[in-house]
Amino acid sequence: MKQKLKQLENPYIPKPYKILDFHRETFDTFTLTVNMKTSHEPGQFVQVSVPGFGEAPISICSDSKDFIELNIREVGNVTRALAKLRKGDKLLVRGPYGKGYPMQHIKGNNIIMIGGGCGVAPLKGAIGYIENHRADFNDVLLYLGYRSPDDIIFKREMERWKKEYHIKVTVDKNAHGKFCYDAKEGFITDALKASSFTNENKVVFICGPPIMMKGAIDILKQKGFHDDQIFISAERLMYCALGICCHCMIRGKFTCIDGPVFRYDEVKDFKND
């Protein structure tokens, strides 16, 4: 009965939720904590909207049943409108949607996460999951790359991650020689190349700009990783998140329902699509 009722719900209608916290991360990114109680997998996303501005898909970057955290970069209409909201304001949300990281199936492995810029946000959800299920996983290696020291997000969490995990941070340019979490100047792919790990008992999550993802995959392949050890996140223009508007389609697959997290062997032949 319950299932039937759910089916009849209008899938386009979001619900209002309260913002519990607004935290500015960098000059163009911020993190919202939203009073939405929902179970979800790390890597899944929600459709967030401000009426009059539209909707945008945003990854859930927390791991809690009591609230969701959203890390947002201001790039356009919706994301700039979201940046104007503050604690106590409401926004509209529908979801969660999509297929996230297969945490249940990779227990017992060492996890390598490679993130570039805003791509670190969904990875933070997976880190949160590991923190809540620490005994299920072995070592965690984080490779996080940013454009400059000023672009580093999640500085609050970074202190904790540094104690728990192996973490390497790079910045493309450190013009003023700023101190930032032992970040080295260079690309994150350089840090990857220099590291000595092998593919044994490892699973890799990659999320970031397409060029970075491609570079990282090439290096992993050289290190002997198989395609099915690698999970990537796809980003596409998206409207419905229900698998019917077709904007996010890559060949026959829908980023919104078959992804956004794909095992690399499922999508490696897709070039530009």
Added chain:
Amino acid sequence: MRVLKQKKKRLFEFLGKLKQSYELIAPVSKDVVRFEKIDDTGDIYLEKNSYFPLKEYFFRKEEVLFKFNGNKIIVPAPEAPARVFFGIRKCDLNAISHQDMVFMNQVNDPYYSSMRKNSFLLGYHCNTAPSPFCFCGSLELVDYSDLMFYDRGDYLLVEIGSEKGKFLAGKFREFFVETNAAITQKEKIIPRADRLDKKDISHLYDHPDWKKGVDICLSCSACTALCPTCYCFEIHDNVGTKNPKEGERKRSWSSCQVQEFTKVAGEHVFRKEREERFKHRIYHQLDYFKQKNGINLCVGCGRCIEACPTRIDFVEIINEMK
């Protein structure tokens, strides 16, 4: 399936009678042949198929998903007009079937479903392909109507295809007579409508011949607008000029043939080249949809070829591919 018989002249009396209880929509010949609300059944034109498909009656060009005032959402009451559509060709009936799969099975889209709920689909069988662009016979089309009319000269055979059809035939029983006649599968085959070679194109993605179609494409997207099955859409908010908090969230048709379809931050376009966009359309129609739903999305109506200002014929392109 049960079959009834109807005298030719009784058909128009039947439609006239229907018109008293329902909004009747059928093809008329104006600037082009198009489906329109019928006032005079004498206007109904059955020589050719409609230039425009029926889709805008169900999956409308624009649909208000909801109105808002600040964070308060007002969902419009669903419209469910009682309509009878007459004169729908087999291709277009199958196109409705495919859109039903998307909007009624895959998700429960209340806007589409309510437009479909009280509509009756009365099909009209093509005894021969009415246009040189038709290729429905190359695709695996099914019976998908409430009542299907087969023209046999001075009478029609009417096949009852659903409970809704049974209801209509019962309500207007005075216009039909019982018959022992049956319609065989062979009789349902439409002659001269199988010009697309049956071919698995899944391994032809990198074939150089796709370029042949593309050089002359204008990216005008007439093909997707006139396609009875294309269902891609976008969603945007509009606000009022008086109160910026008040407005509506609207869904509208979109086309995979333009760059904006895949444009994301940093002006990055995933399918930047015309060839990629052209192939995407053909592959969605003849490969991707089948992977998910077990049947090709394309129904072979040929409108995308007829409407193309440069007459790009993907049927020829595929047929010539080795």
